[in-house]
Amino acid sequence: MVVADVGDSVTLRCFRPEEETSGSIIWYKQKIGHEPCTMATVDYEPIWDNQFKSPRFSIKKEERGFHLNIANIEPSDEAMYYCSLMKFSPVYGKGTFLTVKGNEDVKVSVWQSDVSDTVPAGASVTLQCSVLSERRTAELQVLWFRAAPPQSHPQIIYTHHNSSHQCESGSSTHTCVYNFTKNIHSLSDTGTYYCAVALCGKVTFGNGTQVQLDVKTLTDQCFSKNKLQFVSVFLV
Template sequence: MVTQLGQSVSLTCFCRSHFISWYKETVGEKPLLMASSYYHNKNIFYYNNFNKDFTETKRLSVKRGFDSCNLIISKTESGDSATYYCVAMVENKFKFGEGTVLIVKGNISSNSMSVLQQPLSESVQPGDSVTLNCTIHTETCAGEHSVYWFRHGSGESHPGIIYTHGDSSDQCEKIPEAGSTTQSCVYNLPKRNLSLSDAGTYYCAVASCGEILFGNGTKLDIEGKLCITKIPHIFSQMCGKI
């Protein structure tokens, strides 16, 4: 699920269970329990550092139904980018849902950081190679960020992580800007011998200063060929793009 900074989203969970919880897993960190809900007495309990957003700012809320338990995030922030899991108690066992990846696109103004991905789209043939580019402009927390790449394929329910630069301080191709305190770091994701399964939208994500920021994505189209063979009197073959 992709949304813009400041928008509201509703993460759905359909399960007939008296006890359902929501967990948040930020890239590179362990899952954290956010809230638990009992259907029979309507009680909702909040955990870790999420209590303030549930009870004071009201930015987070849980809407419970007989066979559903939705997590609602109002006025999304960059730090909301994460994978959210619905966990239900079924036959005295905890069962995890597949998870929903939430990508919040926008700038982290407080950290003076921005992410630029190039190209915006690319069309190639099977077997070709391409290099995706991710440029990070930052003023603070320089050298203290990690870079991740996600791919969201056609028909997939959510993006999946495919590569990480880890602690990227030594992998950053630094480009100083004259007369400015801004530092630009360039990261490349080379893709070789492409196949139809590589098609999708690739997102570059930067984790820095306790927040994560996603780029706008690069759409990669793989143009295959469909061949039809005709044998009336003379052998012939026609190929077209698919």
């Protein structure tokens, strides 16, 4: 994650793998809750998509490097940025989330439920997130991220809509509770789940809830499945 103030300049780095000597480099921008859009395709010189044809955006090339520079940062620049190598199929980098600090200091607190117990394979777990803010819920954007090895950055997995929470309002604050239910089928569903709030160019993360898989139930399921396959083959 990169944090910048309005008016700053940032450089987001992208390197071509050492073993690759050909193929276009493509930069993408993905705003929260939206699909990715192509910013520029770089071969010898960058070819910019129409909406990014601005002096604020430039590509700095160096040996194996195709770095994206964004000058005079605006709140609308807040997004996840990816670069990819395009050959027969695209190979994506892990991405960088650019957070833009707004001029308005709005207090937001995010609290998550405690660390989860181990979950049996095939069961579901419901994670709870409480958001206390000085703004009404309609102005908040609440998301869930998941981080797990070998990923170095959390990935967005869910965005809440207006009907997916319960709220209480006081004289100056608003408290909303958001629930997220996930089926845990395998180790790829485990990791640390973060609730986050995007507001006024700022993203506030919760403390994270760790979800672990009960390896014994997974082993038992695999043993039972293999046993059934063995019996089936023996009967034939």
